[in-house]
Amino acid sequence: MEEVPHDCPGADSAQAGRGASCQGCPNQRLCASGAGAAADPAIEEIKEKMKTVKHKILVLSGKGGVGKSTFSAHLAHGLAEDENTQVALLDIDICGPSIPKIMGLEGEQVRCQALWFEFLEDNLGVMSVGFLLSSPDDAVIWRGPKKNGMIKQFLRDVDWGEVDYLIVDTPPGTSDEHLSVVQYLAAAHIDGAVIITTPQEVSLQDVRKEISFCHKVKLPIIGVVENMSGFICPKCQKESQIFPPTTGGAEAMCQDLKIPLLGKVPLDPRIGKSCDKGQSFLVEAPDSPATVTYRSIIQRIQEFCSQRLPEGENLVGS
Amino acid sequence: MEAAAGECPGNLAGVQHIVLVLSGKGGVGKSTISTELALALRHAGKKVGILDVDLCGPSVPRMLRVQGRAVHQGDSGWVPVFVDREQSISLMSVGFLLEQPDEAVVWRGPKKNALIKQFVSDVAWGQLDYLVVDTPPGTSDEHMAVVDALRPYSPLGALVVTTPQAVSVGDVRRELTFCRKVGLRVIGLVENMSGFVCPHCSECTNIFSRGGGEELARHAGVPFLGSVPLDPELTRSLEDGRDFIQDFPDSPAFPALSSIAQKILSQTPAGLS
Secondary structure, three states: OOOOOOOOOOOOOOOOOOOHHHOOOOOHHHHHOOHHHOOOHHHHHHHHHHHHEEEEEEEEOOOOOOOHHHHHHHHHHHHHOOOOOOEEEEEOOOOOOOHHHHOOOOOOOOOOOOOOOEEEEOOEEEEEHHHHOOOOOOOOOOOHHHHHHHHHHHHHHOOOOOEEEEEEEOOOOOOHHHHHHHHHOOOOOOOEEEEEEOOOHHHHHHHHHHHHHHHHOOOOEEEEEEOOOOEEOOOOOOEEOOOOOOOOHHHHHHHHHOOOEEEEOOEOHHHHHHHHHOOOHHHHOOOOHHHHHHHHHHHHHHHHHHOOOOOOOOOOOO | OOOOOOOOOHHHOOEEEEEEEEOOOOOOOHHHHHHHHHHHHHHOOOOEEEEEOOOOOOOHHHHOOOOOOOOEEOOOOEEOEEOOOOOOEEEEEHHHHOOOOOOOOOOOHHHHHHHHHHHHHOEOOOOEEEEEEEOOOOOOHHHHHHHHHHHHHOOOEEEEEEOOOHHHHHHHHHHHHHHHHOOOOEEEEEEOOOOEEOOOOOOEEOEOEOOHHHHHHHHHOOOEEEEOOEOHHHHHHHHHOOOHHHHOOOOOOHHHHHHHHHHHHOOOOOOOO
16 A cells, blocks of 8 residues: 555545645656546455355444444354354454454464455454454554555455355444445445444434434445443342433434334443453353343344345335 | 744644543543543633544533534634633534534545644634643544644643453553554553442442453553543533533542542643743
8 A cells, every 4th residue: 555645635536636745645646637536446346356245234333432343243243153144244443453352363363364364163254454463552553545445455355255244343433444445335235334322412413423424425224223221230130321311312313313223232241241251242141131132133134134135226225 | 832943833822731632442431531621620720621633523512511602713713612601611623613413524534634733723722721632532643633733732641541341451552552652641541431330229330341441551551540430420411511520529430530630730841841
């Protein structure tokens, strides 16, 4: 990936190649010629690669720390419990790759560069920038263009093979990573996005922006998951709202925006523990109300995906 | 405060101390800690500014009940929004520049960098004792842009926030590396969401584990500033834009938040221009 000047206006901007910061950039002539505005050939290459991937699901949230990676990991675990279902989990949170730890693969480095995958089970493969770092203290201090290059490589250069579900875990926000993954998968067709939130308004206000982003880029929304929805004290069994739904929580927001609410997952301290130990919470705590809710959400996602019509058409619009 | 040679002192000339609030991890309480720190410093009689450089998820306006306010252009630049009549807390956030509150800021890195530079150079902060800079999670464009733009003004350092569990600590370790690489001093580490005391029976449950922050501070050789427990009153105060420091001095979260503010107040200006 070539380095770009740190005030790069973007290869597809009207200022491409013409801005003051473009002077001396190796790509200046190319950008000024308007070539940057042409479609990236990688998009077609990725479309070809993705022909063997049946369903693609993005897990998004405007807000950080609401449980995207936790949910992505458990969606992958849940789907892969059927050994005839091939599942791939791709972590594009380049600065904060949590998936290796949550999946119990921390410390694994991708042994075979050509394959790129780390297999947890025969039918569950995981890819993350975390596998490319040699130490847990290594920081990935990259600007947007370099992150975009990595995402392109993940999508184009990984040997995906026959996959029933590709789950893409994303960082919080509405920026480079999100634009890139939507752009690069544009021709390959994404089934939809699952949006994660917690009940309080501070989260919902960011999540509404994420929903607005989905509409802008015409990404169908499968539905919203409300995490950390109430806490039952293990001693007295009484419920507390640690993150109070002061404006009605995800339920009110979904009603307002006419988006399905897939489920409300309560706080269970065993969830955090399972993630820290790299184990599936669904297996560690099968009787937890959180597990019951996760399983019901996973089923609804499967139903949504199975309604998807052949190439180019979709039953449920954005 | 002197700026680097060749640069005009600009709009940060009247700012005495700059503190960045960072975390590799999202949702650990950076904006919460930034807001509570500003409120605590105000109660200590200081004039505080908050610069919210989380462009995709600007949380601070709502936490101070000033969402929806407009920003005006003055002679020296944008006038920050004052949170109170006494003008003891001022705030700048992309939240004030959006036409619709739910509008998404869908920008790539270069555009984000440009706005952050403007927030540093074109906001008329005036005379401030402290400028608290709230950041988004990660180690990317926003962080590099704000550190570069603030470098001539020699920030006091960074408060790094984590929650106790390993998944958070895993990201925050990388943030500490970032601080080292860019030469940003770590004032200390805060462990947030550290235990929940049931209001019905007083049983303490470690919902997000316990102790990871303290252990990380020890491993990385940075000061540990304290553990802030989960308190629904704190979350509710932030939702309603209330002054938690004033309204809930008996909260289990209060001692840790006060101690963080005390640590900042006790930093000597030795070595700063």
